Amino acid sequence: MIVSYLIITLCVQVSIAAVTDGYKSYKDYKIYEIEGDMFGMQKLMGYLQKNYELPYHSRRGDKCLMLVAPDLVPLVDNMAKAGGLTTKTIVDDYSEIIKIEKANPLRSDGFSWTAYYDVDDIYGYLNNMSKTHPDSAQVVVGGQTYEGRQILGLRINTPTRNIKPVMFIESGIHAREWITPATTTYFINQLLTSEDPQIQNLRNSFDWHIFPTVNPDGYHYSYTRDRMWRKTRSKSSWRCYGADPNRNWNYNWLKHGASSNPCDYQTYGGSKPFSEIETRSLSKYITGLDNLVGYVAFHADAQMLLLPYSDSTQHTGNYDDLKQIGQTSLDYGFEVNNEQYKGPATAAEILYKASGGSMDWVRYTKNTPLAFTYELRGRYFYWPPSRIHEQGDEVTQMMLGLATEAAKLGYY
Template sequence: MSPFFIIFVVIPLSYATFHDFKSYKDYKVYSIEGNNENLSKIMEFLNSMAEIPFYDIRNSRAEVMIAPELDSIFSNATDLFRLKKKIIVNDYSEIIAEEKGGSRKDSQFSWTAYYDIDGIYGYLKNMSTIYSNWTELVEGGQSYEGRKILGLRINTPTDVDKVKNIVFIESGIHAREWITPATTTYFINQLLTSTDPAITSLRDQFEWQIFPSVNPDGYQYTHKRDRMWRKTRSKSSFFCHGADPNRNWDYNWGQYGISTDPCNYQLYAGSQPFSEVETRTLSKYIAELDNIVAYIAFHADAQMLLVPYSDSVEHTSNYDDLIKIGKSSLEYGEKVNGEKYDGPATAAEILYKASGGSMDWVRNQLATPLVYTYELRGTYFHWPPSKIFEQGDEVTQMMVGLFNEACNLGYC
């Protein structure tokens, strides 16, 4: 055995204290390259020693965030595993400072800054008051810390007495993916205020139920304590908190892309399916809705469009339609900023296998015909607040393209 592996190292837990915001001062983000087996080995080794706030492995390349006290150990490990490394972010605290410095327009909600959960919920409540004739604040569940999972129901009146199909949008299930609640509220604003006939037609054709943050405790924690937090905030062990709410749904739970360690910073799937009150109550709310035609989830930041199932390369019965509709969506989005997305395809085909996600549960349990996950743009969960509108405009056009083609194929 290499001497490297018999050194006993204790790295202090890097959770923020109960009263301090974790600064991430001198935390570096590295790019490392090599074969996937060695990349997996080094991450397994590092995770056994300390919290790794962020890492991602794909296509013989990985990105990983390293605390300053772990830097020399990380350097030795990359040498041992014959991996090439390069610093791509020298001090993550500078990125956090940029995000917190976004421009706000007095007391008005804007899309040049990121808001905490109270700010987002305030916006939803305000919109439900301003457009009270055709919007309604709805409660999709509750959180471990007692917050409501709030969304906005948009249902404009029609000349004919008919029940509209529902489009359900889930966002912010991973707490640190700030661009997703921001983009979702931007899309809400487009539905409510735009005079573009393509957007008003989209608004009027369906009943929309849009939830910008379905993990409100975790999201608030990223604003107040730890910017890179991903999970819920339940008590998972004596020392550790939270589970990954997108590994906690009762479909193939615990099989791929998960951890059974309650202290795992990213992928702990929970003690059992729906162990988290957020997923348990939200799934009940969704199951009680009639005539959902589409379920759309927003994540960041792999820049791709995914279809069920996330842990399999086997295809759903209407896979060809999903691909055709998804391609139309991406084509509309690309026209906005020239940005290409990968896919549409299953996560198992173009990203990695992952079980226990919301999208797969909805498709399997409710037989919802149109189910997609959009992985928005960004790097290491950062997107400049001054450019939120770019992704907001892309997503708005993606929705126009998605439902134009879906209606062409008879799904409306």
């Protein structure tokens, strides 16, 4: 069997996505759904990951989704058949999705939530909001990047004599998850401009520290060069680029769901914990926050709510409270679009084990009582820009539900 695989492999050249105007087109790349025996799935995935660049792959239960280069299609088909696995084409040509995004027909001259914007535009929006609302909003620097950018966020803290509990929000840690910075800026806009008394009270209840993109180098690269880019942009001695910034935090580093291979396209955990300046500098910012009661991370696109710890099925001391708060949050969100999220539960229970993530580090190091990761909606990291407001409204209500239930349980 192995010999037959090797023969096929010799006939297959490593495929590189066609480049159009400096941007990888992913012409004729296919999204495959592979289903069958778990052992066969592991064997197939292990072989492909070791020998080829897989821009995207995700295994959930007895199913696997992967983005397959056209030259690799015969190999994947033959290996799947030999292993008793079934394959189904979900997307025939991923470049068509990219064309839709790049066309950006609803983009306005200013900043809107009908299009996706690059880092400088996002930062411009944050600066504009701080100028428009000088009494309650100010731009803050959460860290630095490998390419010399600042990690900018917005602190929203309406004037009061009381010391407020701090709520920290981060998104965009994985570069290709474009819906998360868009949704986060939408939420910022709601906090600062909504006339709804409940949202105004939500704004006034916390000292907010909100960072729409904590991996700006990677996001910019995804926006301008490679849509499926996930990592940072640091360069390793292997002449490969980037580490997964959500596998690089100093909590059970490299124990589960991470790779030690610098050329791994998705989950390379870095040369050591906090090897990436982005995670190292952001962790210092977080460490300096007193009275941190809540930490929220936004990802895409598994449509679920995750609790710490991501690499364990053992529960934290206040797990029942987190589950109750999280469920109320999801209930509030459900009222917007009738969309059901999985969870709340740990990633190890409903997704996969993953170590070295930001939420787990914050929970463990800072003992932050309220720690959540929201996996937003979408498919293969695509969400129609004309519908950004749907998830923005959901997230706004989710945050309202989280805060409401947390207050009832006495967390602030």
